[in-house]
Amino acid sequence: xxxxxxxxxxxxxxxxxxxxxxxxxxxxxxxxxxxxxxxxxxxxxxxxxxxxxxxxxxxxxxxxxxxxxxxxxxxxxxxxxxxxxxxxxxxxxxxxxxxxxxxxxxxxxxxxxxxxxxxxxxxxxxxxxxxxxxxxxxxxxxxxxxxxxxxxxxxxxxxxxxxxxxxxxxxxxxxxxxxxxxxxxxxxxxxxxxxxxxxxxxxxxxxxxxxxxxxxxxxxxxxxxxxxxxxxxxxxxxxxxxxxxxxxxxxxxxxxxxxxxxxxxxxxxxxxxxxxxxxxxxxxxxxxxxxxxxxxxxxxxxxxxxxxxxxxxxxxxxxxxxxxxxxxxxxxxxxxxxxxxxxxxxxxxxxx
Amino acid sequence: xxxxxxxxxxxxxxxxxxxxxxxxxxxxxxxxxxxxxxxxxxxxxxxxxxxxxxxxxxxxxxxxxxxxxxxxxxxxxxxxxxxxxxxxxxxxxxxxxxxxxxxxxxxxxxxxxxxxxxxxxxxxxxxxxxxxxxxxxxxxxxxxxxxxxxxxxxxxxxxxxxxxxxxxxxxxxxxxxxxxxxxxxxxxxxxxxxxxxxxxxxxxxxxxxxxxxxxxxxxxxxxxxxxxxxxxxxxxxxxxxxxxxxxxxxxxxxxxxxxxxxxxxxxxxxxxxxxxxxxxxxxxxxxxxxxxxxxxxxxxxxxxxxxxxxxxxxxxxxxxxxxxxxxxxxxxxxxxxxxxxxxxxxxxxxxxxxxxxxxxxxxxxxxxxxxxxxx
Numbered sequence: 001x002x003x004x005x006x007x008x009x010x011x012x013x014x015x016x017x018x019x020x021x022x023x024x025x026x027x028x029x030x031x032x033x034x035x036x037x038x039x040x041x042x043x044x045x046x047x048x049x050x051x052x053x054x055x056x057x058x059x060x061x062x063x064x065x066x067x068x069x070x071x072x073x074x075x076x077x078x079x080x081x082x083x084x085x086x087x088x089x090x091x092x093x094x095x096x097x098x099x100x101x102x103x104x105x106x107x108x109x110x111x112x113x114x115x116x117x118x119x120x121x122x123x124x125x126x127x128x129x130x131x132x133x134x135x136x137x138x139x140x141x142x143x144x145x146x147x148x149x150x151x152x153x154x155x156x157x158x159x160x161x162x163x164x165x166x167x168x169x170x171x172x173x174x175x176x177x178x179x180x181x182x183x184x185x186x187x188x189x190x191x192x193x194x195x196x197x198x199x200x201x202x203x204x205x206x207x208x209x210x211x212x213x214x215x216x217x218x219x220x221x222x223x224x225x226x227x228x229x230x231x232x233x234x235x236x237x238x239x240x241x242x243x244x245x246x247x248x249x250x251x252x253x254x255x256x257x258x259x260x261x262x263x264x265x266x267x268x269x270x271x272x273x274x275x276x277x278x279x280x281x282x283x284x285x286x287x288x289x290x291x292x293x294x295x296x297x298x299x300x301x302x303x304x305x306x307x308x309x310x311x312x313x314x315x316x317x318x319x320x321x322x323x324x325x326x327x328x329x330x331x332x333x334x335x336x337x338x339x340x341x342x343x344x345x346x347x348x349x350x351x352x
Numbered sequence: 353x354x355x356x357x358x359x360x361x362x363x364x365x366x367x368x369x370x371x372x373x374x375x376x377x378x379x380x381x382x383x384x385x386x387x388x389x390x391x392x393x394x395x396x397x398x399x400x401x402x403x404x405x406x407x408x409x410x411x412x413x414x415x416x417x418x419x420x421x422x423x424x425x426x427x428x429x430x431x432x433x434x435x436x437x438x439x440x441x442x443x444x445x446x447x448x449x450x451x452x453x454x455x456x457x458x459x460x461x462x463x464x465x466x467x468x469x470x471x472x473x474x475x476x477x478x479x480x481x482x483x484x485x486x487x488x489x490x491x492x493x494x495x496x497x498x499x500x501x502x503x504x505x506x507x508x509x510x511x512x513x514x515x516x517x518x519x520x521x522x523x524x525x526x527x528x529x530x531x532x533x534x535x536x537x538x539x540x541x542x543x544x545x546x547x548x549x550x551x552x553x554x555x556x557x558x559x560x561x562x563x564x565x566x567x568x569x570x571x572x573x574x575x576x577x578x579x580x581x582x583x584x585x586x587x588x589x590x591x592x593x594x595x596x597x598x599x600x601x602x603x604x605x606x607x608x609x610x611x612x613x614x615x616x617x618x619x620x621x622x623x624x625x626x627x628x629x630x631x632x633x634x635x636x637x638x639x640x641x642x643x644x645x646x647x648x649x650x651x652x653x654x655x656x657x658x659x660x661x662x663x664x665x666x667x668x669x670x671x672x673x674x675x676x677x678x679x680x681x682x683x684x685x686x687x688x689x690x691x692x693x694x695x696x697x698x699x700x701x702x703x704x705x706x707x708x709x710x711x712x713x714x715x716x717x718x719x720x721x722x723x724x725x726x727x
Contacts, residue, residue, distance in 0.1 A: 083546050095509020129483065132483070132485075132699075167709075
């Protein structure tokens, strides 16, 4: 596998932008939300077995407008408003998949996915295995996730570890518009079920998207090095990528060189790219919004410690949410990692 | 043998749907009932077909008994017997056309038999050589759902696919009385009604969900629930194969005609334990079992056949032979089943490559190889 460091697009360490794709003459600037919309439109155009289903995704275009205009364009037999029942959405998607469809389900908010948990974990994830490969369930489940938008309860959670822990699922999360556009199409094209986490607070952040770029330019499950650095590797995904880039920018001003890796895929995880980086820097900080305890960072720390033991110059450190339920909006800035908390752990790594 | 060739006139759907059940066409003592409009839905079922239905039920009962014996002898990990539910399963499954699709729970061996699945294949999951047995696309039958009620949603989604395809076929979702308390069954009824999709919800109310009586699940009839969803719901005598056949035909005809779902409650009785691990003596009376034993679906159909001169000694012998052969084939096939090899553990988790799983498989097979070398 190619080492992703050669793909680095921002040669400076003062990265403060989330634009991470090579800019091409064909690229247009759009928000993550619009890029996802364009990706979904492309998937609907390319394969007439692709259908979208979810609550309020039709006329309204979804509560985040990610499916805006798609029902007008493709009709209500391809962009389907469902009754308010998440298990029903995912369970009927299983049946549609058995009939030959390629359903894309929208779960309105992260905290609403739990009623569908059984259908996802017991049915979607296991159908192929249970049927000895005779049956495919190519269902994509889109979930806006994470905090930082001042929402009420159940609207700011990061449940990715539950799904990464489940065999049979693939779990991915774009951090920027270009990845959103590409990865949603790759997820839908996958013959395996994909849990597609969308960092909701980044929906409105803009980036350059080359809508004509071939999808296989960047595989769905490959991590990407966003800024090259020499002192500490910072591994992040989804909403925390921009925060990590901000930390890298501040670090650069203070003379600390951070290498930010956007994991992009949480199951499987591209450990090759990550290990290459850790072998170089000798230090790793993993960042996510989800609680640290039993979070993705725990698995990453364990694996990297096993496989990069002689390269590590300090223990792998984790930055994430606390072992609390997601708090009230006026407390979320304390719960969510920010650049300062990332740099605090970076400093601890660098202490002799 | 599908006996679904009767044309059901659309203009009479409302009349039939308005019939205040329960639908019973064969009385407990094996006589044809009088006055039930559902008779017209099985008017084409002649003596030959009645004998076929009886043969199916007898063979299925024998297969079930053989599986029970295999479990008691340690050849199966578990078995969920269908004893007592033969009419409900055979009567409904024989109404299906090949292009219809069925989703079942784990007790529908009679349905699988009618769809053409080799009983040996059915027993793979119970012996533990695989998690399931057959190719759903080959028989238009999903492999059993063990999570109670989950399959009702799969059936509804499949039926939505039929609608989107502008096809003219239908889906049957089989579940039990316990499953009606599951959210997934309620959601399936809601989705199916909302989208008017061609699905038949076929509930075998066998009175018991392991140790819980149906009155713990519901205080009104299960068929009545349909009303709240704006669907026709009908209660049938589930131990009467003709009543079940008639009700399923009507529901399928409505589905083919684009009129959407129907809920059928087939009132029957689980004469055996929930599974081979269960002990019904702990929670139900012998009197109750005797009371239902008198309503045995095979006894009833045999009485009708005898009454109408359709069950002579030769027929009885022929059925016994067919059942015996099925049992022998089942035993032979099960005992000959090969155990899976360790690499099968890692197969078919994903369609495409997955580096974590690939690494785990390689490491484990290497470990096993090293162990083999040592031992």
